Amino acid sequence: MAHLAISVPFNSSILYIIKHYRKPYVPMKPVVEGMGMDWQRQHTKLKGQFNAHIKKFTIRPSVDSQPTTFLCLALDNFSDWMQTICPNKVKSKIRDKVIQYQCECLDQLHKGWAKGESKQILASAPEERTSLQTAVNHIASKYGLPYQAIYKLIHRQLGTKHLNELTERQNAEAISHLLAKVLDDEFLGKQEALAAPVVKQFTDDELCQLCWLWKNSVRMIGHIADIAPLLRVADHRLSGAYHSMASEYPRTTNAARKILERETTHIECDQFRSDNWRVLREMRIGRPLQ
Template identity: 40%
Template sequence: MSSISIIEAVNTTSLTFQGQQIITAMAAGVAYVAMKPVVEGIGLDWASQFVKLKKQGEKFGCCDITIPSLGGLQKMICIPLKKLNGWLFSINPAKVRDDIRDRLVRYQEECFTALHDYWNKGFAIRPTETTADDRTPLRGIVNRIIGKYGLTYQAVYKLVHKEFGVEHINELSPKQTSEAIEYLAGKVIEGEFLGKNTTPASKFDFKLYADNANAACCLLEQLCEIYGKEVDPALRLLESPAATKMIGRLSSALAISQCIRGALYRNQGMKLSG
């Protein structure tokens, strides 16, 4: 393998790849990824993978790169970032951590499809991400779980993010969105969320949330007014289809917020001023 020393001339950073944090470094205009964190992150034995990478160094473009770390400069075996997908494709799913095995299998299935389409159709298309409307059923089950078990949005969505290797639900494909709904429904059936309510109903501060809902409504009303007077006319002059979509979304958001505010106020016997 070649040896590339990087101390000041190369930038290093951390990014998310398939739900895992990886360390990348730039050297001679090529993006490299440090393999030890990747290997250990998916539950593989580093010693055996190190030997494998050494033996197939030319295939994967391996090199030793000195990367700055909290403990000082550290030499790490790296491969070009563009070859990381191929390396993952070569991994036996049975040897990785249980919690990411299904995700790796789905990823490898995508690779099979992509290779087949490339060589047989001349092109490969990555599954499209979903629209806000596509994700409505998923948000619905999340809201029901939150309402019934008192969990936070962050806690529930974190389960989905981890299971499907995404940072946001808008990265889910239509198929994954359906699978995510089934995944959460399965958690409910299995009683996964029982006993995890950290916010007893008796301590729920209705007045606080009513006041917050009122503030949100006021801001949305102002936003709708600004949009109607300043933004909408300009978009319509440009004949942009976004004009209708945006006012529709704003109006819906305002209506939903007003309903929530009304319900909270009625619960406390409060009346809106003005």
């Protein structure tokens, strides 16, 4: 089975993130070798301490290379593995590189996963998609639907973004998905619903940035509340301003949170989500500011 893979340039090396059931996994050999460490030793550690969080996936890193099987660690557990490495116990010539990986690598992987510029490894050839395109054209003609709306249904079902990402298996799954909808008459009366453009005030990326702005505001308000009493005791000239901010800012921040919760109901976020949308966990379960 082919998997979505994201290439992540880091420190003159190329790392990868493999998407498996919407969960990110990191091929570990490129990481370990990029740090200059012995792969066999880390391979043994991964299969011992992290056996419950590893999987094997086969991808073709480049067009000219042969398919390669990688031992992959869940991105959620990558930081735990990094903490098992003590820079003082590695060779001095690679110590700086190990420290750099420990400080920067995880953040770069998260950015790569959030950016999501993924490509389909071993994707289906154009001629293999002819049957799918024929099915889409037939449905569009019969029910008076725009082609884009039908392809959007396919991508929503398969978790893809573009037609050229589909593997041979996904190509067949897409046809079966459309056939089931035809047999269930789900396209009848859907012309206006599917054709009507959805007008969004913000893109999902912009909403994500606003959610992080909310989180930063909550953190800032907490610091203000901690500092305000100290300024009052010191009779500082900013004491009144900080007291007002501690009282007023929570109201607007809580109002912004309600708006963002309403506008992000279409975004799924569970305990395993590790991209930038993980901020939703805190927004959805946290208490309003007082």
